[in-house]
Amino acid sequence: MVGEVFCGAGGTCTGSQQCCVDGDNPPRCIPAGDTCPNGYGALCDGLADCQSGDVCCDGALVYCRAACEELAYRICTLDADCPSSEPHCCFGDAGAAVPWGTCAFRACGD
Numbered sequence: 657m658v659g660e661v662f663c664g665a666g667g668t669c670t671g672s673q674q675c676c677v678d679g680d681n682p683p684r685c686i687p688a689g690d691t692c693p694n695g696y697g698a699l700c701d702g703l704a705d706c707q708s709g710d711v712c713c714d715g716a717l718v719y720c721r722a723a724c725e726e727l728a729y730r731i732c733t734l735d736a737d738c739p740s741s742e743p744h745c746c747f748g749d750a751g752a753a754v755p756w757g758t759c760a761f762r763a764c765g766d
Contacts, residue, residue, distance in 0.1 A: 659671035659705060660705070661673075661674065661675045661698050661699065661700060661701045661705065661756075662675070662701055662733065662755055662756070663675035663676075663677075663683045663684065663685055663698075663755060664677070664682075664683040664754075664755035665682045665683050666682065666683035666684040666685050667685065668685075669685035669698075670685075671688075672687065672688055673685040673686060673687060673688055674686060674687075674688050674690070674692065674697045674698055674699050674717075675697065675698045675701070675755065675756075676690075676692035676693075676695060676696075676697050677692070677695050677696050677697075677698075677753065677754050677755070678692060678693060678694045678695025678696070679694065679695065680693075680694060680695075683754075683755060692716075692717075696714075696716065696717075696718065696754055697716070697717045697718065698717070698718035698719075698731070698754070698756060699717065699718060699719040699720070700712035700718060700719055700720050700731065701718070701731060701732075701733050701755070701756040702731065702732050702733040702734065702737040702756070703732075703736070703737045704733075704737075705720065706720035707720065709722065710722055711723065711724060711730055712730065712731040712732070712737070713725065713728045713729070713730060713731060714728050714729040714730075714731055714758065715728060718731050718756070729758035729759065730742065730758065730759040731756050731757070731758060731759075732745035732756070732757045732758065732759050733745065733756060733757060737759070738759035738760075739759065741761065742759035742760055742761050743759075743761075744759065744760045744761070744762065744763055744764050745757040745758075745759060745760075745764075746758060746759075746760045746764035746765075747764070
Protein backbone atom coordinates (compact mmCIF):
# COMPACT_ATOMS: atom_id res chain seq x y z
CA MET A 657 0.00 0.00 0.00
CA VAL A 658 1.22 3.52 -0.76
CA GLY A 659 3.31 5.01 2.03
CA GLU A 660 3.61 1.77 3.98
CA VAL A 661 6.70 -0.42 4.23
CA PHE A 662 6.39 -3.98 5.49
CA CYS A 663 9.03 -4.43 8.18
CA GLY A 664 8.86 -8.15 8.94
CA ALA A 665 8.49 -8.75 12.69
CA GLY A 666 8.46 -4.95 13.13
CA GLY A 667 5.02 -4.66 11.52
CA THR A 668 4.21 -2.04 8.91
CA CYS A 669 5.91 1.37 8.91
CA THR A 670 3.89 4.44 7.90
CA GLY A 671 4.98 7.35 5.69
CA SER A 672 6.61 9.14 8.63
CA GLN A 673 8.71 6.06 9.45
CA GLN A 674 11.30 3.79 7.88
CA CYS A 675 11.95 0.09 8.39
CA CYS A 676 15.32 -0.44 10.08
CA VAL A 677 17.03 -3.84 9.78
CA ASP A 678 20.39 -4.46 11.43
CA GLY A 679 22.21 -7.42 12.91
CA ASP A 680 21.78 -6.27 16.51
CA ASN A 681 17.99 -5.84 16.73
CA PRO A 682 14.88 -7.30 15.13
CA PRO A 683 13.36 -5.30 12.24
CA ARG A 684 11.61 -2.21 13.59
CA CYS A 685 10.05 1.09 12.55
CA ILE A 686 12.01 4.24 13.37
CA PRO A 687 11.40 7.90 12.39
CA ALA A 688 12.00 8.50 8.67
CA GLY A 689 14.66 11.15 9.36
CA ASP A 690 16.75 8.95 11.68
CA THR A 691 19.69 6.82 10.61
CA CYS A 692 19.40 3.05 10.90
CA PRO A 693 22.58 2.17 12.81
CA ASN A 694 24.69 -0.65 11.37
CA GLY A 695 22.04 -1.80 8.94
CA TYR A 696 19.58 -1.00 6.22
CA GLY A 697 16.74 1.50 6.34
CA ALA A 698 13.83 1.50 3.89
CA LEU A 699 11.39 4.27 3.00
CA CYS A 700 9.87 2.09 0.24
CA ASP A 701 9.58 -1.60 -0.56
CA GLY A 702 8.14 -1.50 -4.08
CA LEU A 703 6.58 0.63 -6.81
CA ALA A 704 3.40 1.29 -4.82
CA ASP A 705 5.39 3.53 -2.46
CA CYS A 706 6.87 5.71 -5.22
CA GLN A 707 5.49 8.54 -7.33
CA SER A 708 4.56 7.65 -10.88
CA GLY A 709 7.72 7.05 -12.92
CA ASP A 710 10.01 6.53 -9.91
CA VAL A 711 11.38 3.19 -8.70
CA CYS A 712 12.45 1.88 -5.28
CA CYS A 713 16.24 1.32 -5.16
CA ASP A 714 18.59 -0.21 -2.60
CA GLY A 715 21.50 1.26 -0.73
CA ALA A 716 22.20 1.99 2.93
CA LEU A 717 18.82 3.74 2.67
CA VAL A 718 16.21 2.27 0.34
CA TYR A 719 14.19 5.07 -1.27
CA CYS A 720 12.38 6.14 -4.44
CA ARG A 721 14.39 7.63 -7.31
CA ALA A 722 13.94 8.28 -11.00
CA ALA A 723 16.29 5.34 -11.73
CA CYS A 724 18.54 3.00 -9.78
CA GLU A 725 22.29 3.59 -9.98
CA GLU A 726 24.29 1.16 -12.12
CA LEU A 727 25.09 -1.39 -9.39
CA ALA A 728 21.97 -0.83 -7.28
CA TYR A 729 19.17 -3.36 -7.02
CA ARG A 730 15.58 -2.49 -7.73
CA ILE A 731 13.51 -3.26 -4.61
CA CYS A 732 10.23 -5.17 -4.83
CA THR A 733 7.53 -7.05 -3.01
CA LEU A 734 5.92 -8.54 -6.15
CA ASP A 735 7.13 -9.57 -9.61
CA ALA A 736 5.00 -6.68 -10.94
CA ASP A 737 7.42 -4.23 -9.26
CA CYS A 738 10.22 -5.47 -11.54
CA PRO A 739 11.12 -4.49 -15.13
CA SER A 740 10.93 -7.03 -17.96
CA SER A 741 14.76 -7.21 -17.99
CA GLU A 742 14.67 -8.48 -14.35
CA PRO A 743 11.19 -10.01 -14.01
CA HIS A 744 11.59 -11.94 -10.74
CA CYS A 745 11.14 -10.51 -7.23
CA CYS A 746 13.45 -12.61 -5.05
CA PHE A 747 13.83 -12.49 -1.28
CA GLY A 748 17.08 -13.14 0.58
CA ASP A 749 19.31 -12.59 -2.47
CA ALA A 750 20.75 -9.23 -1.36
CA GLY A 751 22.84 -10.82 1.38
CA ALA A 752 20.89 -9.34 4.28
CA ALA A 753 17.87 -10.52 6.25
CA VAL A 754 15.63 -7.75 4.94
CA PRO A 755 11.85 -8.18 4.50
CA TRP A 756 11.87 -6.76 0.95
CA GLY A 757 13.04 -8.43 -2.25
CA THR A 758 15.25 -7.49 -5.18
CA CYS A 759 14.51 -7.79 -8.88
CA ALA A 760 16.52 -10.49 -10.65
CA PHE A 761 17.02 -11.77 -14.19
CA ARG A 762 17.15 -15.42 -13.13
CA ALA A 763 14.34 -17.23 -11.39
CA CYS A 764 14.61 -17.08 -7.60
CA GLY A 765 16.92 -19.74 -6.21
CA ASP A 766 18.79 -20.27 -9.50
